[in-house]
Amino acid sequence: MERMPADDGTVHVLVADRQTAGRGRRGRQWQSWPEGSLTFSLAWRFAASTPAPAGLSLAAGLAVARALERIGVPGVQLKWPNDVLVNGEKLVGILVELQPARDRSLAAVIGIGINLSLPPDAHVEHHAGVTDLARALESTPPSRPALLAYVLAELHLLLDTYSVAGFAALKNAWEQRNAFADLPVRISSDHESTDGTCLGVDDDGALLLDTASGVQRILAGDVSLRPLGGETA
Known part of the structure; x- marks a missing residue:
């Protein structure tokens, strides 16, 4: 974010052996351990005058999910x-941050952290259920x-699709893997807090929640998702 590379037509990727100040959503810390995590960021640029992308973090999550499935991870x-x-x-956390450029284009910095092999005494704040590869x-x-x-191969493929057709083109594939469907x-x-039944997502990536007062669209950025009567998920 502080040293955005020049737009030279390539996708720039920065990999860290270990992060000492990794960040998650809502200011939370992303923890990593030497050889225990894969943590990296990539810069993806959108054409000038492209509106603010919607559902980008969902598209990135889908790409990671497909990569994990390719190497044989079940469930x-x-x-x-x-x-x-x-x-x-x-298993994986994702943080997307947007950065406008002088030519009115947008760049997205997509940060991804994957737990590879956590130490036996690892404690991950705010998450009761955490696993590793x-x-x-x-x-x-x-x-x-x-x-x-x-x-990276899956990200390149899906982000190309996303850049042309938006999240709507990836919505069905995301829904097939929705952990809280119905x-x-x-x-x-x-x-x-708002209680309801998870109906899935719309074409913009907003969560659709069936509540006592009707269906509500929940936008990303300032909410967390919890199963009723259970631990934080």
Whole structure:
């Protein structure tokens, strides 16, 4: 974000062996351990005058989910708006930040963190259920460079589609992996919470919640998703 590379027609990727100040949504810290995580950011540029992209974090999550499925991870799910789960436990976190350019174009910095092998004493704040790739795979996980290649290939493919057709073109694929489809959920913001049934997402990536007062559109950025009567998910 501070040293945005020049627009030279390529997708720039920055990989960290370990993050010491990783960030998640709502100011939370993303934790990583040496050789225990794959953490990287990529800069994706949109054409000048493109409106603010909607549903981009969902598109990125879908790309990561597809990469994990390609290497044989079973039970991959997507939690709105930007987490990838395996059988209900968090494996991947995603943070998307937009940066306008002088030519009125937009660049998105997509930060992704994947748990590879967490230390036995690892404690991840705010998340009761967390897993890693070593537990999610029945076989030996790929190397960090190989996993990065799988994820970048899927990101390039889906972001190309997203740039042309928007999230609507990816919506059905996201819905197929929706961790909370048709389940009772609680949407919590800093000041209030709303209960209802998760109906999925719309073409802009907003969550559709069936509540006592009707269907509500919940926008990304200031809410969290919790199963009713359960632990934070």
